[in-house]
Amino acid sequence: AQKVTQAQTEISVVEKEDVTLDCVYETRDTTYYLFWYKQPPSGELVFLIRRNSFDEQNEISGRYSWNFQKSTSSFNFTITASQVVDSAVYFCALSRGFGNEKLTFGTGTRLTIIP
Amino acid sequence: NAGVTQTPKFRILKIGQSMTLQCTQDMNHNYMYWYRQDPGMGLKLIYYSVGAGITDKGEVPNGYNVSRSTTEDFPLRLELAAPSQTSVYFCASSKGNIEQFFGPGTRLTVL
Numbered sequence: 001a002q003k004v005t006q007a008q009t010e011i012s013v014v015e016k017e018d019v020t021l022d023c024v025y026e027t028r029d030t031t032y033y034l035f036w037y038k039q040p041p042s043g044e045l046v047f048l049i050r051r052n053s054f055d056e057q058n059e060i061s062g063r064y065s066w067n068f069q070k071s072t073s074s075f076n077f078t079i080t081a082s083q084v085v086d087s088a089v090y091f092c093a094l095s096r097g098f099g100n101e102k103l104t105f106g107t108g109t110r111l112t113i114i115p
Numbered sequence: 116n117a118g119v120t121q122t123p124k125f126r127i128l129k130i131g132q133s134m135t136l137q138c139t140q141d142m143n144h145n146y147m148y149w150y151r152q153d154p155g156m157g158l159k160l161i162y163y164s165v166g167a168g169i170t171d172k173g174e175v176p177n178g179y180n181v182s183r184s185t186t187e188d189f190p191l192r193l194e195l196a197a198p199s200q201t202s203v204y205f206c207a208s209s210k211g212n213i214e215q216f217f218g219p220g221t222r223l224t225v226l
Contacts, residue, residue, distance in 0.1 A: 004157075035214070045158075045205065045217040091157055101146055101211055102173060105157030 002027045004094050006106035013082055014114045021077040021109045023092030029053075031097035034068065034075045039089040039108070048090075051075065079111075087113045117141055119218035121206050127224045128196040136191040136221050138206030144216070146209045147189040148173075149181065151202040152220075158205060164189055196225045 003026040013019045025034065036048040049059060051068050059066045063080045079086050089110045093103040122137045140147065145166045150158035150173075160173030164183040178200060180192040189208075193200060203222050207215040 006157075037217075043203070044219050045207075047214040047216075050214055093157075101209060101215075102148070102160050102163055103158070103215060105150075105159070107155070107157045 002094050002096070002104045004092050004104055004106035006092055006109050008109045009107070010110045010112070012112040012114055015084060016081050018078060018080050019082055019111065021090050021111065023075045023077065023106060025073050025075065025092070025094045027094060027096070029096050033095045033097075035093040035095070035103065036066065036075075036077050037091045037093060039091065041088070045091075082113045084113045084115050087111060119206055119208055119216050121204075121218035121221050123221060124219065125222045127226060128193075129226060130196060130198065132196050133192070133194050134196070136193070136204055136206075136223075138189045138191065138218060139187050140208040140216070141187065142208060142216065143186060144208035144210050145186070146211060147183065148207045148215065149179070149189070149191045150205045150207065151175065152205060153202050161191065198225050201225045
């Protein structure tokens with residue numbers, strides 16, 4: 001069975017601070033995909049990134065970066081120089097390989113950026 | 116290109132009533148999904164479909180039914196609504212293991 005754990009329920013940081021959101025996953029598959037989604041206060045779900053299990057390269061997109069480590073089954077998300085607009089609930093999710101695309105979500109981390 | 120649309124946005128049901136949540140996508144995606152999100156929780160998969168005429172249960176299918184007669188539409192049917200079905204329902208579609216595109220959600224309250 002697959003499982004995604006986001007142990008941080010809520011995080012608050014002051015604007016411009018860096019913040020890391022943790023994601024630990026469990027799967028028996030050798031091929032799988034990891035995702036991060038953002039849910040702002042308006043409620044929609046916004047895709048941020050997808051990573052496959054064969055690509056452990058870290059990724060940076062502007063102020064966002066992701067650290068994928070298979071050795072620790074983690075896929076952590078860092079926001080650098082946080083802004084108020086980053087306030088949202090962030091979900092980490094896991095799916096199996098091609099042909100089985102169902103997402104297993106973590107319970108989310110609510111991030112509040114204090115101006 | 117509207118993406119994934121859901122109707123209605125809000126609905127209040129009485130216990131025992133039935134309703135259908137509508138979901139339509141215009142991206143020609145084969146895969147479609149229904150999730151529910153309870154307060155403070157992640158999304159849980161109710162049903163999914165890999166193409167027209169093919170559906171399968173997800174993690175929490177009890178109390179729901181689906182059909183997929185066309186590529187575009189994937190309605191979710193609630194029979195005999197119960198307070199435990201109070202939730203926000205999200206429909207999503209994808210081409211496979213790329214991103215899933217989510218609709219805006221339907222907030223359902225069962226009283």
